[in-house]
Amino acid sequence: MEFILNLLVSAGVIVLLAYAMPQVHVKSFLTALWVAFLIGLFNATIGWLLRGVLNLVSFFLLEAIVSLIVTAVMIKVVDKLVGNFKVDGWWPAFAIAIATAIALALVGWARGGDEEYARLESKPKLEQYFAQTEMLDVTTYRIA
Structure with a gap:
């Protein structure tokens, strides 16, 4: 149940930011739901490895910032994979990562x-x- 709630909240944040920011484009809520699922999947599979490497380099001092950077990278990866989702630049990807983290x-x-x-x-x-x-x-x- 918690997974579904987190998925819905993440998709809602993506849709709200698509309306608020001209650099974020999403076709529908279903697309945002798919994007939120893929971001979560990539964060769970590839993201933990990136977080581990970056945390070792930064000596665990910037764990929250490293997590936001990795999430922004995952957002850009999903941007390339999903046709109905577009993020123009890295700052909007960071905005999505920060807003999603705060909402969750x-x-x-x-x-x-x-x-x-x-x-x-x-x-x-x-x-x-x-x-x-x-x-x-x-x-x-x-x-x-």
Whole structure:
């Protein structure tokens, strides 16, 4: 369900930017849906490799910027593959990448994405196990 929602939001952003920016051309919402799917597919397959290489070069200091650059590259790749979708230049591709990232972040936040991060801040599973069984107080026997 989350994948479909993200796909619809991404397609909506592409259509809205096509109306707002003269450098972005998309024929219909179905074309925008197909473009959003391809961008997601390429980001999941090729994009992770590009992100990994660029993050190693930048020493993880610019991870968000690297992600936007890779997404803009994927948008330009999809631009060449889909006939009914055209992005004239790199700045509109960056605008689509930024707007999509903001929209997806807002949707994730509105759907309660904080719960996902709250789980990350909880105790590690080993500490939870020992706390439940009361076999060992992990806090006093930590190894530095």
